[in-house]
Amino acid sequence: MIGPAGLDGRPERDYSGPRVRGLPLTSEEYRAQVIVGALFAVTMVAGFALLVVYLVGGDTQVQGILLTLAFGGLGAGIVVWSQRLLPTRLVTEDRHPLQPEPTAEALATADATREAEAGFARRHLLIGLLFGAFAGLGAALLIPVLSLGPAPGRSLFVTAWRKGSRVVGIDGKPVQASALPIDGVVTVFPEGAVGDAMAQTLLIRVPPDLLRLPADRMAWAPDGYVAYSKVCTHAGCPVGLYRAIEHRLICPCHQSTFDVLDGAIPSFGPAARPLPQLPIQLQPDGTFVALGGFPEPVGPSFWNMTSGGGA
Amino acid sequence: MSGGVAASGPADERVPSSDAGVPGDARPLADRGVTGGYAAPGENIPIVGGAVRFFDERTGLATFGRNALQKVFPDHWSFLLGEVAAFSFVVLLLTGTFLTLFFRPDTTPTTYAGPYVPLRGATVSSAFDSVMQLSFVVRAGLLMRQIHHWAALIFVAAIVTHLARIFLTGAFRRPREVNWIIGFGLLLLALGEGFSGYSLPDDLLSGTGLRIAYSAALSIPFIGPWFASLFFGGAFPSAGFISRLFVIHVMLLPGALIGGISIHLLIVWLQKHTQYKGPGATEHNVVGLRLWPGQTFRSVGLFFLTVAVIALLGGLFQINPVWEYGPFVPYTAASPAQPDYYIGWLEGLLRMAPGWQVTLFGVTIPEPFVPGVVIPGLLFGGLWAWPFIEARITGDHREHHLLDWPWEAPWRAATGVGIAAIFVVLMLAGANDVIGAWLGIPVETLTVVFRVLVFVFPVVAWFVTYGLARGRLRRGSAPISRPGGIALRRNASGGFEEIHERSAEAIAHRAGEP
Known part of the structure; x- marks a missing residue:
């Protein structure tokens, strides 16, 4: 369904018919073509210039500007093309419900699934043990995690200062x-x-x-x-x-x-x-x-600082 | 289950051409569920058409592809903010891949012997040395580094602006709460990417940033020392941390971002875009341009323009000149020290918090825990859960596909601006030393001012926004119209009715328009 013409208030032109090569262009179209072509030419020239500048060891600023022109020309050209030479007429698409009504077939499948699930859902003890198994696996996964760093131990409480350190x-x-x-x-x-x-x-x-x-x-x-x-x-x-x-x-x-x-x-x-x-x-x-180390831990505080534990 | 349904689905939904070996689909477009007048690319072109048929015979994707090209995208600039974020991410992936080929994630000390004279002979880490090499020796290396850094700043900024748009227009309402949650997760990942990348060069500023992050980790009650040790691989500065951070920065977080962005876009695709109220737009349709060619041309054009702007920034505006900061030395600190802007609010929180620390029953709650962990958690957690909070407050659990204009929900707009105001004050507080030096005001005075402002300014911003929105809403009985378009007016039941161009009513409304 194509929306009402001129919905967006833009001047209307029918692009939907067959375009024949050699059909005379309107002056706006001609102007747009020249602009797009010129912008693409900017990209072309800037791209090659960038390569040349790079090869002769050019500096960051010049390369940055040329890179900008290369991408900018292409981007601007495509945008002008889309705005001036492509249909800008707005169209309407219907929104369908996100959760469609279930078909009879889907309902039948669901029933079958429910039946099949019974062999699983009734085994409460096994399900409980299954969760237990996952908990055990979780505990086992701690092994690589705990290897990631040493136990903090006393490292937060002491420094390299000793009695008699010069x-x-x-x-x-x-x-x-x-x-x-x-x-x-x-x-x-x-x-x-x-x-x-x-x-x-x-x-x-x-x-x-x-x-x-x-x-x-x-x-x-x-x-x-x-x-x-x-x-x-x-x-x-x-x-x-x-x-x-x-x-x-x-x-x-x-x-x-x-x-x-x-x-x-x-x-x-x-x-x-x-x-x-x-x-x-x-x-x-x-x-x-x-005369000794620092009397208390140095640096930022931590929770067991005063209880002096050192986990 | 779904596989079974698909396999037994109605046969006429499949493209018969693949079975029959007839080139193209002989049926009229409308019969194939295609609603527009555009032919799929490749049809009637022998080579492309042949390739399309080859894959369609083996995947059955051509029908999906044809339908996809017909998809309608609403036409409004604010829908492009998310695209800018996605395009910056592409730039990040491309430039980042280049950088990984030169960066050495290694803290082994080495002596700098490169062309930058002031640092010659200095002991630097291998990581810092490789960044220097990249910046001064590798051709276009500095350009790539700076583009990468600027793209990261644009990436986060685009995400935040996109998020603000979603918030202010109520686009997060049912059914899009899911995508708000994923999108907010993407913001957190982006912040993590930014911070980890900022920390890799092992320069003085980034090392200081890591020191603060380590202290914040240490402040977590009970598990703090263990958590910090496991995450950093020992006490700060641990020798292996840069290589660990490198894996996080180039593999874990980008992988999560790619996965998250994919799901984010898939959900947008399934749910279709929201749209602003306007001519022809209802809760049950989407008005806009088709994906092909209209929206594709715009998006591709925007992609190249985004790259162009980032390239300009990266080429002309120096960023993160690590040679000026020097290598990380644990007993040296730079002043003034500023993080990238997106961490500035957290820095502000740490700076303006008063030095309160409680010890109860031998358990110390370190000072950085509240400003560095609890408050960011509350701010982000609250925003993250916002769709559910709002639905609870308003009791509105219906689906919404038409957006509110920001002023149509004054208290939401006010709350959004109020939260933004908190972040603005926090960011300024994070730069209190720079601002103080600039204004000639002692940092102490400035900090006290910010401590007051962080409470006062959001409240003021709330009421001002609320008042402005209410005012706009009162004047908003004027028809929403564009020149030459259809004039609509909202009626008492919340629906829309058309006003005919020449009716006296419409003219009266027009005249009343500001």
Whole structure:
């Protein structure tokens, strides 16, 4: 069924009759043909030009433009063709019900199926056992899944820092206290674990009289040298920004802000707990060693962090 | 069962020509269930016709093919948004295949020795090295990489716009809830594809993104540490993760997308398109262009134009210049750091959430769990279930094939715009450092502003949209018409009646039109 003519309001022209070669074109058709032809020519030229540019080692921009012209000419030509040279008359198609009325034959088949199903549906015990079998298979499928990674174990609770670990810089050499000016900050690692994601630590030097650490942790920060985990307690990004005037560490990812003088307590942003402080000791030769590992897990929180399990 | 029915179906529905060996089908088109005047391609052409007959004799598909070519597609630009998404996906598959031939999913450290001078001598992963090679040495490699990245951005944008169109016009209503669910699943897959692809080059930005994803996984109560370890293959940064991500990006997710898109389109085919209210359109028909040649020409044209636009973006607009970010180093972070826009809302959620963390009975609920897992789950889960939520609210469980104009369901439009407003605020909050630097406002102030806005702006947007839609609806008693077309007016019972062109009523309505 062809819909009423001019349904879409476009000027009407009958395209349905037999087209004879050599039939005179209307001027609009002629113009459209010229446009489409020109657009296809653009594609032709741009395609070959692209090949030439590529062969002489041309740059990304020129290739991008030529590729655009190549595809654009073709696309625009086809669209103009469809709009100007093809019938745009709207037609109507009936919608059929999505669920047709069942035929007598289908009903008969369904009855037969029901009969056949009886041999299955009545066996309740077997069906129960079948589900049990699937559950067993499901459990067996856990085997490859559990092989995908190691058990987390204690890995989230401990880092490479040990009692007596020498504090070294990114170059692996021990950090000299004298090399760090007041308000200076340097990224440090335990000797032997340079670059370790979990052990990364910031050594910051602040004026000693400004430090307001809990009493039992004052000794962990000799002469105003204080060391905090560099792993943000929010989402684990390296806490890479230090605003020396305010003595604040800022995580560039989500702007969690930690007060260095107050024991790296979060003062703004999404982080919920302080950066763990590393106990360090100044050696007679002007280098540092750790008095132990971090007292609590570094990095983002996890559910059994406080219960200390380690599944 | 269905096989049995088909085999015993009425014989006159099959094409006798294949059995009789007569070229073509001798019956009139109308007898074959064909309603239009177009002949199938290949008929009366010896070679093509012969090939068609060869396959038809062995498959019986020619009748289906002929009917398919007659299928009617509604003629409205907004129906093309989904096509743009599908075409971007084709571009992604083609350029992506090219990229896989050069990319090495391997984190083994190596020393960069390529032509980009600032990084020469730097220790980089093999993956990063291969991306550098692709960008600076392989001819047209950078073009392909940038086209691939831009196509991904267009892909997600087209899906979201398509989804907004479906939402605002009520196209998701029965019987199309199924396709809404599949389509929404496709959006999630596309987001996963985007994020996994963004993370593959092993540059500083993508490594930071993975670090955050790992932390979000870690925050899941009870199973978090296990889940993160199994998914990432150990503690972050695990050596094997890039190759694992590569398999996800080039096999698992594309496979799921191809399967999902196929089912999505098959269902559209079976259910036929919805259509806007307009001349001749009813709940029981489809008014538009036939698949061949009208719709085919438009779609093919649109395909090439989509490719052209993506090629222009990929050729002229630099994207993801990994050489400027440098290789991933676990103790370094870039600032300002921005993800691709489609992850921006999640970044905003993480940034603006207050630092609240609860520990009860030895169980800690990590801070990122609520903004990083629960709220995205609620937002997406709510949208996913929307067809059922709306049907429950309105009590309307009937089939709908005629679309609402957005203003015809003011509260739906308002809800849609309200949800969009939430995402807009979240995306802006995800760029708070950039916006802050640009406006010269401290990030802290800006974050507080966004914390307020995320509640206020959607409510304001809801009421404004509702008011606008109601206003439009009141003026909407004017006939829906196009110049030279048939004028229809909605009557009290919800149906449509035709207004004759010259009737005084129609003229009065016309005059009242804005």
